[in-house]
Amino acid sequence: MAKKLFIKTYGCQMNVYDSGRMADVLAPLGYAPVDSAADADMVILNTCHIREKAAEKVYSELGRLRPVKSAKEAEGGRMVIAVAGCVAQAEGAEVLRRAPYVDIVLGPQTYHRLPEMVARAHRAGAAVGSVGKTGDPAGRGVLETDFPVESKFDHLPEAAAPQGLSAFLSVQEGCDKFCTFCVVPYTRGAEFSRPVADIEAEARRLVAAGAREITLLGQNVNAYHGAAPRSTGGAPAEWGLGRLIGHLAEIDGLVRIRYTTSHPRDVDEELIEAHGAVPALMPFLHLPVQSGSDRILAAMNRRHGADDYRRIVDRLRDRRADLALSSDFIVGFPGETEAEFAATLRLVEEVGYAQAFSFKYSARPGTPAAAMPGQVPDPVKSERLERLQDLLHRQQTAFNEATVGRVLPVLFDRHGRHPGQLVGRSPYLQGVHVAAPDELLGAVADVAIDAVHTNSLGGAIAAGAALRPREGGG
Numbered sequence: 204m205a206k207k208l209f210i211k212t213y214g215c216q217m218n219v220y221d222s223g224r225m226a227d228v229l230a231p232l233g234y235a236p237v238d239s240a241a242d243a244d245m246v247i248l249n250t251c252h253i254r255e256k257a258a259e260k261v262y263s264e265l266g267r268l269r270p271v272k273s274a275k276e277a278e279g280g281r282m283v284i285a286v287a288g289c290v291a292q293a294e295g296a297e298v299l300r301r302a303p304y305v306d307i308v309l310g311p312q313t314y315h316r317l318p319e320m321v322a323r324a325h326r327a328g329a330a331v332g333s334v335g336k337t338g339d340p341a342g343r344g345v346l347e348t349d350f351p352v353e354s355k356f357d358h359l360p361e362a363a364a365p366q367g368l369s370a371f372l373s374v375q376e377g378c379d380k381f382c383t384f385c386v387v388p389y390t391r392g393a394e395f396s397r398p399v400a401d402i403e404a405e406a407r408r409l410v411a412a413g414a415r416e417i418t419l420l421g422q423n424v425n426a427y428h429g430a431a432p433r434s435t436g437g438a439p440a441e442w443g444l445g446r447l448i449g450h451l452a453e454i455d456g457l458v459r460i461r462y463t464t465s466h467p468r469d470v471d472e473e474l475i476e477a478h479g480a481v482p483a484l485m486p487f488l489h490l491p492v493q494s495g496s497d498r499i500l501a502a503m504n505r506r507h508g509a510d511d512y513r514r515i516v517d518r519l520r521d522r523r524a525d526l527a528l529s530s531d532f533i534v535g536f537p538g539e540t541e542a543e544f545a546a547t548l549r550l551v552e553e554v555g556y557a558q559a560f561s562f563k564y565s566a567r568p569g570t571p572a573a574a575m576p577g578q579v580p581d582p583v584k585s586e587r588l589e590r591l592q593d594l595l596h597r598q599q600t601a602f603n604e605a606t607v608g609r610v611l612p613v614l615f616d617r618h619g620r621h622p623g624q625l626v627g628r629s630p631y632l633q634g635v636h637v638a639a640p641d642e643l644l645g646a647v648a649d650v651a652i653d654a655v656h657t658n659s660l661g662g663a664i665a666a667g668a669a670l671r672p673r674e675g676g677g
């Protein structure tokens with residue numbers, strides 16, 4: 204009988220991708236994914252350390268798991284609890300101290316070693332009736348948070364479980380930028396790009412398994428500089444992201460390409476060019492700016508000014524007039540004055556966002572900004588966040604309303620709540636509800652948008668729509 208594996212994922216899309224790969228690694232050991240921790244043989248929390256709240260969630264979840272594990276053990280069963288991801292990397296020993304019933308703590312670069320860790324946890328469990336004994340100085344669970352010299356990508360199984368119509372593909376990991384507020388360079392380690400040939404092979408497998416859309420992932424995805432395929436003769440030894448996208452767009456059946464998350468510093472001419480030249484590259488770009496104040500941007504070590512960002516946006520929109528943007532913002536960075544915050548509002552007004560994420564600055568232990576003078580009081584942060592979110596929300600509503608009357612290609616990925624209805628995504632990731640025949644599931648069709656609902660759009664298959672039914676292996 205299959206063993207039950209429950210994985211709970213926090214944080215960014217990299218973690219979503221990693222959770223899928225952990226399931227792949229454990230599949231040969233007989234673990235099959237389930238959607239609840241109750242009665243699971245193994246539970247993995249794939250964690251995020253980006254803000255304090257994100258990290259604290261993990262400890263509450265572990266608190267809830269404890270009685271579930273005890274109940275299972277009282278019946279003679281066993282539940283292995285693993286904490287993976289960025290909290291594991293940043294404070295693994297602390298996890299074992301606060302939650303000694305955790306069996307395995309593993310960092311993001313070691314999950315190809317999971318089978319061996321599970322075996323060790325089981326051996327230790329059988330011997331002592333409780334949890335493992337290796338790695339941690341206090342003598343508790345298995346702790347694996349080094350950055351191994353071998354790449355995990357070379358040790359993962361090839362036959363990944365299908366991800367459906369819309370798949371994630373990790374092309375780049377880690378970050379060398381060291382923004383002063385951010386934990387990622389510490390939790391994910393140095394920047395690393397996978398070779399083009401590996402990425403292409405994985406993309407082809409995903410498409411053969413039914414994917415029509417692939418989102419290329421990296422903590423700093425446009426810093427991508429992977430080894431070129433062997434057959435390219437005189438071409439450069441390393442490719443940038445723009446060139447990689449152009450290459451992947453040639454895969455039959457792959458109709459949509461996206462990438463996230465990019466850094467303004469690494470937007471080069473080739474990438475801007477790709478936005479004009481590659482129809483499969485969706486005209487929706489997440490390009491975080493964090494702040495509109497040059498002084499704050501410098502203190503954040505973002506290494507660009509607000510005007511550099513404006514120029515990049517202009518160049519992108521020159522190539523692709525229908526490009527829409529999303530971004531991340533931090534309010535209340537140490538020392539931020541009201542005038543500096545106002546510069547952020549001004550930048551938002553000028554750029555115009557279709558969607559955005561905004562956060563109160565959260566001091567992260569060990570990062571330079573946490574020790575900076577002028578920490579902003581929480582009520583001030585809350586008040587600024589509210590004003591920023593109000594503006595961003597108005598822009599999002601205006602963007603959605605402006606799609607009424609437009610014809611947008613929609614990739615249909617599921618049935619709607621009503622019979623005869625399909626739901627899909629616009630190029631801007633808006634959900635679109637349409638009365639459409641089942642054959643369009645998995646296909647792209649032009650939709651005349653005629654309604655804006657709270658969280659989605661409505662429309663009708665456009666008259667004379669060029670239907671692009673399933674191509675390739677699906």
Ligand code: SAH
Pocket residue numbers: 253254384385386387422423464465466491493531532533562563564565566567
């Ligand atoms: N690599 C991406 C960001 C990854 S983290 C980039 O460079 O843009 C996702 C977002 O979380 C960041 O863009 C930032 O807005 C936010 N964030 C990161 N650290 C934070 C902190 N200490 N406090 C508040 N928000 C933070």
Ligand code: SF4
Pocket residue numbers: 378379380381382385386387388422423466
């Ligand atoms: Fe963090 Fe900056 Fe790297 Fe983004 S670019 S992951 S914000 S250090």
Ligand code: F3S
Pocket residue numbers: 213214215216217218250251252253288289386387390391422
């Ligand atoms: Fe969080 Fe780690 Fe992603 S800190 S945002 S899970 S890289």
